[in-house]
Amino acid sequence: MGEPDGVVQDDDFRTGYAAIVGRPNVGKSTLLNALIGERVSIVSAKPHTTRHRILGVLNRPSRQTIFVDTPGLQRASQGRRGHALRRLMARTIHQAIADADIVLMMIDARQLTAEDRRLAERLADRADNTVLVLNKIDKVHPRSALLPLLKNLSKNFKFYSYIPVSATKGTNLDRLVEVISERLPPGPALFPPDAVTDRGERFRIAEFIREKLLTALHQEVPYGLTVEVEYLGQSDEQWLVHAIIWVERANHKSIVIGKGGRVLKAAGQSARQDLVKLLGGRVHLELWVKVREHWADSERELKSLGFDA
Numbered sequence: 173m174g175e176p177d178g179v180v181q182d183d184d185f186r187t188g189y190a191a192i193v194g195r196p197n198v199g200k201s202t203l204l205n206a207l208i209g210e211r212v213s214i215v216s217a218k219p220h221t222t223r224h225r226i227l228g229v230l231n232r233p234s235r236q237t238i239f240v241d242t243p244g245l246q247r248a249s250q251g252r253r254g255h256a257l258r259r260l261m262a263r264t265i266h267q268a269i270a271d272a273d274i275v276l277m278m279i280d281a282r283q284l285t286a287e288d289r290r291l292a293e294r295l296a297d298r299a300d301n302t303v304l305v306l307n308k309i310d311k312v313h314p315r316s317a318l319l320p321l322l323k324n325l326s327k328n329f330k331f332y333s334y335i336p337v338s339a340t341k342g343t344n345l346d347r348l349v350e351v352i353s354e355r356l357p358p359g360p361a362l363f364p365p366d367a368v369t370d371r372g373e374r375f376r377i378a379e380f381i382r383e384k385l386l387t388a389l390h391q392e393v394p395y396g397l398t399v400e401v402e403y404l405g406q407s408d409e410q411w412l413v414h415a416i417i418w419v420e421r422a423n424h425k426s427i428v429i430g431k432g433g434r435v436l437k438a439a440g441q442s443a444r445q446d447l448v449k450l451l452g453g454r455v456h457l458e459l460w461v462k463v464r465e466h467w468a469d470s471e472r473e474l475k476s477l478g479f480d481a
């Protein structure tokens with residue numbers, strides 16, 4: 173007789189956490205989305221897009237890899253004292269590394285910076301379980317230009333493997349998954365087989381809205397805003413979403429709204445398209461911009477805004 177329905181004993185099963193860490197903008201969130209095949213973490217051309225630890229679950233026969241997206245590593249000089257959000261982001265990275273079975277250290281294959289070297293040194297004591305991922309190889313011509321960098325890296329650091337990829341083109345991601353699989357510890361699945369992420373709808377909606385604002389806004393404004401979904405419900409066969417965009421300063425409010433409400437309207441329209449896909453069905457989205465001075469400077473404020481402070 174076989175196992176009862178739903179109970180599958182698989183002694184060969186392997187499961188583990190693979191944390192993706194690296195400088196801002198190297199493509200960590202893009203990689204997570206490409207591996208999972210869904211936009212679970214927002215992406216933008218601006219640095220410091222990701223603020224939270226975001227899980228993406230990849231299920232394969234006898235394997236469950238839980239990828240952990242993290243905020244971009246800050247330069248020591250960027251850690252302004254008293255800035256609670258920056259401190260929280262730094263803690264998030266530290267914790268993700270501590271909890272990981274495997275670390276994917278990502279660099280931009282076009283340049284190895286002093287920050288990259290510092291992170292590689294920090295990971296040296298767990299080099300056995302660290303894979304160096306060289307991203308954006310679609311921008312490296314000819315490909316053979318990677319060889320000196322790979323040689324230099326493997327001479328100086330004893331990581332488990334060095335894998336060139338392009339997260340946007342999907343190049344070599346199968347190889348990356350294969351290498352990670354080899355290092356996963358034995359153990360049963362930690363998430364149900366249909367799980368994609370640990371993040372709920374409200375979080376994902378707020379992030380989609382923030383993604384559009386990041387793209388639309390310039391300078392310091394996007395860094396001083398956060399989005400809170402205040403209401404999510406259904407009425408007359410359509411979803412109703414009410415969200416507040418919190419800004420740090422009164423003058424940021426008019427910038428986010430834009431002349432004649434243009435910026436907010438465009439961001440809202442673009443976000444609504446994502447929400448239609450995420451929620452399925454029609455969506456009515458209402459956005460308000462409100463001022464909450466110093467929200468990013470206080471642990472208490474962060475907690476009340478849903479950060480895992």
Ligand SMILES: Nc1nc2c(ncn2[C@@H]2O[C@H](COP(=O)(O)OP(=O)(O)OP(=O)(O)O)[C@@H](O)[C@H]2O)c(=O)[nH]1
Pocket residue numbers: 195196197198199200201202203214215216217218219220221222223242243244245307308309310311337338339340341
């Ligand atoms: N050409 C190219 N661009 C890429 C690739 N991967 C990511 N990008 C781009 O790099 C930019 C940053 O991507 P993200 O995924 O947001 O980078 P990140 O490392 O998560 O950034 P933070 O969250 O700020 O730390 C975006 O404009 C991406 O489209 C790639 O393989 N090739």
Ligand SMILES: [Mg+2]
Pocket residue numbers: 200201202213214215221222241242243244
């Ligand atoms: Mg990111």
